[in-house]
Amino acid sequence: MTVALMWEARAAEGRGAELLAWARAQELPARPLRRETFRGPEDRVLVITWWDALYDADLPELPEPGRELTSRAVHRWRFESVAED
Template identity: 50%
Template sequence: MTTTAAMWEARAADGRAADLAAWVRGTALPALRGSAGLVRTELFGAPGDRVLLITWWAGERPVPVADPPAELLGRPVHRWSFTSEHVE
């Protein structure tokens, strides 16, 4: 079976990184829970007020993460999907 990692990355509006991360925890993640194929989620913070969510899926069709409210964003959300090539 294919494993797909879906990456969702956003830069928060100035000073709003904590609010953006809270939105992911309180809105985006609950919306994904129970989705068919969801294996794992991981939330990261990064310099530059960036918030990164990686979701792992069994199969090739991850459920997309919604866009947060515009006032939390410093720029549009970026999204990428990857399929697993090798695991050790």
């Protein structure tokens, strides 16, 4: 099964580039199948990692950045891959 972990944060005013750099520099203790980093409106940063694991497996996730970099708590979601028709 493939599990995707999504991590999304919104930067504090004027700190979008710093938050993006911070997220890209974070090392995980295990290597995912794939990892992508995105940026969006309102200085949002999104990181998606894909894992070959069960849905409820204990998987490494990016931590919370320092409060000075964000305008709110990080949002996290977990999804499982489904078969295509």
